[in-house]
Amino acid sequence: MTTIKTVCKxxxxxxxTVSRTLKNxxxxxxxxxxxxxxxxxxxxxxxxxxxxxIKTGKSNALMVLVPNLVNPFFLKIIQGIExxxxxxxxxxxxxxxxxxxxxxxxxxxxxxxxxADGLIHLDHSFPFSKNDAYxxxxxxxxxxxxxxxxxxxxxxxxxxxxxxTRAITNHLVGYGHSHFGVITGQIExxxxxxRLAGIRSVLSEEGIPLxxxxxxxxxxxxxxxxxxxxxxxxxxxxxxxxxxxNDDIAIGAIHELKxxxxxxxxxxxxxxxxxxxxxxxxxxxxxTIDQPTLEMGKKAVEVVMQQIKGIPxxxxxxxxxxxxxERDSSGPVRLQN
Amino acid sequence: MTTIKTVCKxxxxxxxTVSRTLKNxxxxxxxxxxxxxxxxxxxxxxxxxxxxxIKTGKSNALMVLVPNLVNPFFLKIIQGIExxxxxxxxxxxxxxxxxxxxxxxxxxxxxxxxxADGLIHLDHSFPFSKNDAYxxxxxxxxxxxxxxxxxxxxxxxxxxxxxxTRAITNHLVGYGHSHFGVITGQIExxxxxxRLAGIRSVLSEEGIPLxxxxxxxxxxxxxxxxxxxxxxxxxxxxxxxxxxxNDDIAIGAIHELKxxxxxxxxxxxxxxxxxxxxxxxxxxxxxTIDQPTLEMGKKAVEVVMQQIKGIPxxxxxxxxxxxxxERDSSGPVRLQN
DNA sequence: CTGTTAGCGCCTTCAT
DNA sequence: ATGAAGGCGCTAACAG
Numbered sequence: 001m002t003t004i005k006t007v008c009k010x011x012x013x014x015x016x017t018v019s020r021t022l023k024n025x026x027x028x029x030x031x032x033x034x035x036x037x038x039x040x041x042x043x044x045x046x047x048x049x050x051x052x053x054i055k056t057g058k059s060n061a062l063m064v065l066v067p068n069l070v071n072p073f074f075l076k077i078i079q080g081i082e083x084x085x086x087x088x089x090x091x092x093x094x095x096x097x098x099x100x101x102x103x104x105x106x107x108x109x110x111x112x113x114x115x116a117d118g119l120i121h122l123d124h125s126f127p128f129s130k131n132d133a134y135x136x137x138x139x140x141x142x143x144x145x146x147x148x149x150x151x152x153x154x155x156x157x158x159x160x161x162x163x164x165t166r167a168i169t170n171h172l173v174g175y176g177h178s179h180f181g182v183i184t185g186q187i188e189x190x191x192x193x194x195r196l197a198g199i200r201s202v203l204s205e206e207g208i209p210l211x212x213x214x215x216x217x218x219x220x221x222x223x224x225x226x227x228x229x230x231x232x233x234x235x236x237x238x239x240x241x242x243x244x245x246n247d248d249i250a251i252g253a254i255h256e257l258k259x260x261x262x263x264x265x266x267x268x269x270x271x272x273x274x275x276x277x278x279x280x281x282x283x284x285x286x287x288t289i290d291q292p293t294l295e296m297g298k299k300a301v302e303v304v305m306q307q308i309k310g311i312p313x314x315x316x317x318x319x320x321x322x323x324x325x326e327r328d329s330s331g332p333v334r335l336q337n
Numbered sequence: 338m339t340t341i342k343t344v345c346k347x348x349x350x351x352x353x354t355v356s357r358t359l360k361n362x363x364x365x366x367x368x369x370x371x372x373x374x375x376x377x378x379x380x381x382x383x384x385x386x387x388x389x390x391i392k393t394g395k396s397n398a399l400m401v402l403v404p405n406l407v408n409p410f411f412l413k414i415i416q417g418i419e420x421x422x423x424x425x426x427x428x429x430x431x432x433x434x435x436x437x438x439x440x441x442x443x444x445x446x447x448x449x450x451x452x453a454d455g456l457i458h459l460d461h462s463f464p465f466s467k468n469d470a471y472x473x474x475x476x477x478x479x480x481x482x483x484x485x486x487x488x489x490x491x492x493x494x495x496x497x498x499x500x501x502t503r504a505i506t507n508h509l510v511g512y513g514h515s516h517f518g519v520i521t522g523q524i525e526x527x528x529x530x531x532r533l534a535g536i537r538s539v540l541s542e543e544g545i546p547l548x549x550x551x552x553x554x555x556x557x558x559x560x561x562x563x564x565x566x567x568x569x570x571x572x573x574x575x576x577x578x579x580x581x582x583n584d585d586i587a588i589g590a591i592h593e594l595k596x597x598x599x600x601x602x603x604x605x606x607x608x609x610x611x612x613x614x615x616x617x618x619x620x621x622x623x624x625t626i627d628q629p630t631l632e633m634g635k636k637a638v639e640v641v642m643q644q645i646k647g648i649p650x651x652x653x654x655x656x657x658x659x660x661x662x663e664r665d666s667s668g669p670v671r672l673q674n
Numbered sequence: 675c676t677g678t679t680a681g682c683g684c685c686t687t688c689a690t
Numbered sequence: 691a692t693g694a695a696g697g698c699g700c701t702a703a704c705a706g
Contacts, residue, residue: 001394003683014693019685029691044472049450050390051683055698057338059387061430061452069416070614072409079406082433086440091447093398094431096419103423110428113386114699115398135381222618255618277407281559281592283620340699351677356701366675388699392682451683678705683698690693 002043010039022047053114061091062304063116065107067123069096071220072276073246073293074122077144080297081120088305090117097123105129111139118142118304124189126150140307144300145291147190155307155316157299161191164289164322165198168243168271171287171324176333177241177269178208183228183253184217185245195245195273211237217245225252233260240268240333247272247279250286254329265331275325284328292320339380347376359384390451398428399641400453402444404460406433408557409613410583410630411459414481417634418457425642427454434460442466448476455479455641461526463487477644481637482628484527492644492653494636498528501626501659502535505580505608508624508661513670514578514606515545520565520590521554522582532582532610548574554582562589570597577605577670584609584616587623591666602668612662621665629657 007018013036021028021036028036039045053059062085066074078094085092093116095107108127111119118140121127126148128136137152147156172180182199184192196215203210216231217224225244229252232239244250250272254264264270264284272279272288279286299318306313344355350373358365358373365373376382390396399422403411415431422429430453432444445464448456455477458464463486465473478485480493509517519536521529533552540547553568554561562581566589569576581587587609591601601607601621609616609625616623636655643650 001683004685005683015684016686016694017692020692023685027691032691041468046446046449046451046472048391048683049447049452050387050396051451051698052685053387054385054391054683054700055685057698069419070409070412072407072412075407075409075412078431079433082406082431086432086443091444091452092431094401094415094419094429095423096416106423107428109383110386112383114383114388115386115428131378135383222614251615251618255620258620277559278588278615278619281588282615283592283595338699342699352700353678353702354676357676360701364675369675385699388682389701390682391684391699392701394682676706678703680701680703682701685696685698687696688694690691 002045003048004045006043007036007039007045010043011035057114058117059114060089061093061116062118062120062301063093063095063107063110064120065095065097065104065122065127067097067099068220069094071248072278073274073291076276076293077122077297077300080294081301082297083294084298084301088301090301090305101125105132108132108136112136117308120144120300120304121148122146124149124191140304142300142303142307144296145191153316155303155313155318157296157303157318157320159291159320159322161194162198162201164273165195165243166202167322167324168273168287168289169199169202171326172241172243172269172271172330173202173206173208175269175331178333179238179240180208180210180214181232181239181242182210182215182217183225183232183242183244183249184215185220185249187218192245199243214239217249220246220248222248222252222255225249226256229253229256229260241330242268242270244270244272247274247276247286247288250279250288250329251282254282254284264329267334269330269333271330280327287327287330288325290323290325292322295320338385339382340385341382343380344373344376344382347380348372394451395454396451397426398430398453399455399457399638400430400432400444400447401457402432402434402441402459402464404434404436405557406431408585409615410611410628413613413630414459414634414637417631418638419634420631421635421638425638427638427642438462442469445469445473449473454645457481457637457641458485459483461486461528477641479637479640479644481633482528490653492640492650492655494633494640494655494657496628496657496659498531499535499538501610501661502532502580503539504659504661505610505624505626506536506539508663509578509580509606509608509667510539510543510545512606512668515670516575516577517545517547517551518569518576518579519547519552519554520562520569520579520581520586521552522557522586524555529582536580551576554586557583557585559585559589559592562586563593566590566593566597578667579605579607581607581609584611584613584623584625587616587625587666588619591619591621591623601666604671606667606670608667617664624664624667625662627660627662629659632657
């Protein structure tokens with residue numbers, strides 16, 4: 001390994017000068033600088049970033065924890081994170097927790113061992129183990145799309161899920177729907193509560209009932225979308241509109257409805273949430289809520305960087321705007337059902 | 338920051354003993370160990386992994402370069418990489434190059450500055466800048482799904498693209514198709530050549546012509562799938578089968594064909610490549626080539642780890658098996674066209 | 675089995 | 691403007 005010393009010898013200067021040439025070039029004579037640069041190139045020298053990190057105590061890396069890497073929605077956020085991090089000279093350490101607490105703990109602990117300076121969490125769990133909880137209190141951390149459950153108030157970035165599902169429910173009610181089914185994601189989360197509350201608030205305002213057994217689901221996956229439809233249809237209640245908690249669920253739902261010979265939206269309207277790329281290209285194109293994923297990622301980096309730099313936070317909740325995309329998977333209710 | 342010294346004082350031992358307790362516990366008395374562990378817990382001590390890295394010269398991280406994070410196909414591979422890396426105690430640094438050479442160079446250089454011990458590249462370009470090329474010669478590097486263009490023979494992991502497109506072309510020829518269109522991805526790549534060669538070899542064996550202007554495309558995206566169809570239809574040649582170089586392209590193609598009032602597969606058969614998750618759930622479910630993405634990721638880690646550990650490689654090409662998934666987007670040719 | 679000591683590669687006062 | 695020297699937190703010989 002070629003170190004700073006190799007360069008010293010080649011350039012006939014001290015380590016300090018080489019170091020300065022790289023970090024504070026204005027403190028070095030043009031002539032010396034030139035000699036040093038030449039020596040650096042000749043030696044093929046690369047500063048060992050680990051060694052500098054040890055002094056500063058900063059690794060210049062951000063740990064990102066995802067519950068499921070394969071969800072395209074998260075991807076888009078990660079892309080935003082990655083872009084923003086790169087701009088700040090930070091690199092992104094990726095951890096796919098797969099919902100496994102042990103993995104989550106391991107990854108989170110990387111911040112504790114200085115491998116990363118901050119943590120961006122795309123889940124609602126407190127990612128540290130009990131042993132680490134105390135240490136974690138001072139960790140720069142932010143959650144996106146969820147709120148970390150902890151006494152400590154970690155900042156979070158999300159959209160107004162309540163309002164968003166109100167918008168989409170209103171959209172369906174506007175089409176005359178009054179027989180709803182809901183296919184949710186993971187139940188233990190703030191998102192679940194907010195979204196359901198949004199739906200319920202509109203329906204109760206309109207005097208439309210929503211029976212508990214018309215709320216099914218439990219996971220943000222295509223398979224749960226299919227299964228959800230099966231469960232809903234098995235209830236033998238009238239059903240003309242299905243609200244899905246993400247687009248993957250909606251894709252599974254539409255697929256399953258077609259299998260049962262039902263047409264979307266003529267027989268049943270289906271709406272999603274997230275606006276993943278493919279949603280616009282399935283048949284029929286999906287009515288959904290667009291989340292500003294790229295901005296969410298960028299915001300997350302901004303917030304966690306602010307903590308790392310010790311700049312006091314004026315607030316700890318960042319609510320980004322959503323928008324309702326009306327496409328073809330939702331439409332007027334059939335007159336007779 | 339609580340360091341090893343804090344623990345020393347608390348436990349009344351030397352730094353060496355603390356270090357040993359953590360790394361080589363068998364060299365320490367049970368009693369001492371106990372005292373040390375207690376002190377560690379009491380102090381809330383976490384070894385600074387940067388500091389150890391500086392000694393060993395290893396960062397225990399792998400850099401992964403992706404041309405486009407949002408492609409679900411890459412995601413699956415990354416997931417495989419992530420799982421395998423975690424098993425080896427390695428963490429994954431993610432770099433989305435977005436096809437930008439400058440970003441690629443920057444990320445690749447992280448291996449040079451010891452932030453990562455090895456590089457996994459999901460693209461065909463040589464990721465280092467000219468300046469770094471010389472240094473890069475000794476870097477542990479492997480490419481997945483592509484072959485890095487360089488004099489140095491870096492190992493690669495891919496499937497037999499030639500054979501795979503032969504299989505899919507044969508599948509279509511078996512259905513009686515003789516009027517083909519092809520929508521490719523990025524043209525400057527080994528994959529492009531191999532896949533096209535596979536198609537051509539079958540067609541020429543069968544005496545079926547493939548006109549150059551029936552080969553369109555240029556990017557692995559839904560949009561290029563749509564655009565590709567438009568271009569193909571504009572040729573006004575008879576067309577009954579479209580081979581797409583990935584599933585995203587196929588999704589765009591099917592979407593566009595429907596817009597033009599054409600039915601898939603009754604009027605035109607469409608096949609994809611990759612088998613991304615959603616392919617099975619679109620309408621019609623896509624006939625495609627399944628790539629063992631998870632295995633590819635795992636294999637990549639295995640190969641790069643072997644280089645890092647300095648174990649000599651017995652070979653540098655790893656060809657994984659593909660399989661043809663016959664779903665509903667392909668079918669018999671219409672009798673009259 | 676444990677402590678002492680000398681660095682790892684770099685940065686950073688403190689002199690000069 | 692540059693050099694000498696100490697130290698970041700940890701590990702690994704080498705003693706004891």
